[in-house]
Amino acid sequence: MTENTRPAFPTERPSGCPFDPASGYTALRERVAPTKVSTPAGVDAWVVTGYDEVKTVLRDDRLSSRLAPSDHVVVDADLDRVAQAGSVLQLDGQEHRRLRRVLATEFSVKRMEAYRPRVAQLIDEHIDAMLAHGGPIDLVEAFALPIPSLVICELLGVPYEDRAEFQARSALLVSIDGDPEETMAASEGLGQFITGLVLAKQAKRDDDMLSRIISRGEEMGADLTVEELVMIGFTLLIAGHETTANMIALSTLALLREPGQLELVREKPELAGTAVEELLRYLSVVQFGVFRHVTGDMPAGPATLEAGDYLVAALSAANRDASVFEDPDELDVTRTGTAHVAFGFGPHQCLGQQLARVELQEVFSRLYTRIPTLRLAVPFEDIQFKDNTLVYGVQALPVTW
Helix, strand or coil: CCHHHCCECCCCCCCCCCCCCCCHHHHHHHCCCCEEEECCCCCEEEEECCHHHHHHHHCCCCEECCCCCCHHHCCCCCCCCCCCCCCCCCCCHHHHHHHHHHHHHHHCHHHHHHHHHHHHHHHHHHHHHHHHHCCCEEHHHHHHCHHHHHHHHHHHCCCHHHHHHHHHHHHHHCECCCCHHHHHHHHHHHHHHHHHHHHHHHHCCCCCHHHHHHHHHHHCCCCCCHHHHHHHHHHHHHHHHHHHHHHHHHHHHHHHCCHHHHHHHHHCHHHHHHHHHHHHHHHCCECCCEEEEECCCEEECCEEECCCCEEEECHHHHCCCCCCCCCCCCCCCCCCCCCCCCCCCHHHCCCCHHHHHHHHHHHHHHHHHHCCCCEECCCHHHCCECCCECECCECCCEEEC
């Protein structure tokens, strides 16, 4: 097969169900062996779609994450650049482990559980405000966006009065078809904002995550430079905001479309934990998978990947693998057993996954019980989905009760 006849990387979702991953993954999985596809970035890349295969390749140290996780869907992406200092998403090996050691304590299960009461308080306050306002209301604007934004800003020590500007810049940075000049301006503006925050925390430590990261780096003999700290803050603000915000809104929509499943969550709040894991699997909001650069020849099923190749681990396809998950295209909030890979796998598995779980669990155990008659305020067909962003979701979610 010549380069110009390779199948295109799947990006189009099936028309019947916007919650299903790109339909092209099915054809790729039927080929058994990984297949090379033509990506929007202008390079060919192997696509791995099976659950076991995705886990195998993502734990292999011959795969480098030096490129942004979704560079393969960015037209004319600069694939020759090196990883940025402080980028826990892009660095490999010893430098990556150094950063993870400094950051890991901040995102431990123990620390996130200690923060749970504050998360619950913030959620209840926003539900109170929604009830006082009355429906119809946009759940994205009134609830899904401000909750994770407030949480991560509060954790890092960011003044919350800056949230509107932060959210606008964040939305531009995760778009794959935005104006390049606007995207660059958003990146530079956010970088300048975080630089000021880092310098302030270095001068005067407070009881917040960024201050503790600075102090822990010093205590461990792994002092972090201003450049590294800015990139850490940048990554945590974006990653800790966009993914959870989209999961809150999209999960709510999915449950509203499955009244039986919503009733289970409403009537049995103890199901919040399993429901969160199932919706993470079912929706897989990191919709284009993760992009990797092959640094040494390695097997991938019956295929052999060579140094210099590119690879995409299709997380959403792996989470719908019928050989692992029974009835994978069905939403079942009581599903237990095999863990999903929505947070990735291996050394670069999402650092903030415990925070996301706490936020989502508290949303699930509160929103649907406190507003038991929650329903869409517009026809489902009028909902606009975010097909052009790295993190899948909805543009707005008008609801009433």
